[in-house]
Amino acid sequence: MNTSSNSEHNRIVVLDTETTGMNQEGGPHYLGHRIIEIGAVEIINRKLTGRHFHVYIKPDREIQPEAIQVHGITDEFLVDKPEYASIHQE
DSSP, X not given: OOOOOOGGGGEEEEEEEXXXXXXXXXXXXXXXXXXXXXEEEEEETTEXXXXXXXXXXXXXXXXXXXXXXXXXXXXXXXXXXXXXXXXXTO
């Protein structure tokens, strides 16, 4: 284990995503689904740095009702949000 005091070694980025759903029947769980929300925060030495990122993304498919029950994000809410192609380099 590296016990260096260099703060770069104590840096964590916590990432959270929400999707249009999940495949229930075998195969890859998220095949064909899209990410509709990305959130991230940076932590250094167990403290939030204030650096963060958040975006909602309009998918090119409908959100499954089961997914809406989990995260509460609806197709109607995302209708005016940017598409992935316009935010992917942020």
